[in-house]
Amino acid sequence: RVNTLAKPARTTDQIRVIMLDQSSLDWGKDENALSWPWPREVYGAVIDFCKRAGARSVAFDVLYTEPSKYGVSDDQAFAGALRMMPTVGAVFLSRTTGSETGWPDFAPAPIFQIDGLDDWVTKTGYQSYAHASFPVPKTAAAAKVLANVQMRPDADSVYRRVTLLEVFDGKVMPSLGLGNYLAAYPKTKMSLEPGKLIIGEKEIPIDNNGQAILNFRGPSGTHKAYSAAAVIQSALLLAEGEKPVISTEEFKDAFVFFGFSAPGLYDLRPTPVSGVYPGVEVFATMLDNLLAGDFIKPTPLGITILFTLLLALLAGIFSSRATGITRSAFVYVVFLL
Secondary structure (H helix, E strand, O other): OHHHHOOOOOOHHHEEEEEEOHHHHHHHHHHHOOOOOOOOHHHHHHHHHHHHHOOOEEEEOOOOOOOOOOOHHHHHHHHHHHOOOOEEEEEEEEOOOOOEOOOOOOOOOOOOOEEOHHHHHHHHOOOOEOEEEOOOHHHHHHOOEEEEOOOOOOOOOOOOEEEOEEEEOOEEEEEHHHHHHHHHOOOOOEEEEOOEEEEOOEEEEOOOOOEEEOOOOOOOOOOOEEEHHHHHHHHHHHHOOOOOOOOHHHHOOOEEEEEEOOHHHOOEEEEOOEEEEEHHHHHHHHHHHHHHOOOEOOOOHHHHHHHHHHHHHHHHHHHHHOOOHHHHHHHHHHHHO
């Protein structure tokens, strides 16, 4: 059903995805002798290109929880790049593991508030996270927004839902998709009410765990994706006053996500539209749904029960009145569907 109904929305073209794919890894190794992991100053070139292109914000679906193996200067260079424009750093929240059990002093406190949060937590019984893995201090301090990249699949291990925000140490932490929006629009008013999260003028249907059902736009690649290698090359060419590989017009006013799709980097997840779907595109879909205001709204349990009973009753009535093979087959087919 999701595959059949999935189609791009008017907001899909406002989002760009930069993928560190296998071709980028090969380019880095063969052309620049870059071993994995890459120096973090390389990611600074991605930010430089997005800034030159006039992108709204850039969110990194990458955990920088350990100091760069290339030294302190590498972390400093990346931090300097993060300050160039609205950027989002990744935090991983957990119930059981993580080096931080409270909001660290080196990380800036959230710049936004959620009206009605305490009442919502009390009424729903929401359990906040007790552990977190933050970026290294220089990276955490430089990002405009810190966002959670932890996602929970459904019971069958398929990713259909997202949590737009979580609570850690009494502070609100948005998911990466919402964080990318808030980096561009930090003064957005938000509030929580039973069954819905209000962001600006958008009402998002959520359950008691704060989760919303994603309205997928299509298979991987529906949001325009670009190889990290091509973006980095474009940044270097622009710095030298030459024509870039990718036109800057492609990224003008766009919300940008950076993530991994190379098979060896293990950020591929099963979704309703694909058994192998980059995790960063899940966050891109979240932001797309937010911009369009069209998350899937769950049907209340009471209505589901009544509708099921009604169908069962109608199926019984029509099948009892149907005579002949043709009519019976028609009734069975209709009501089985």
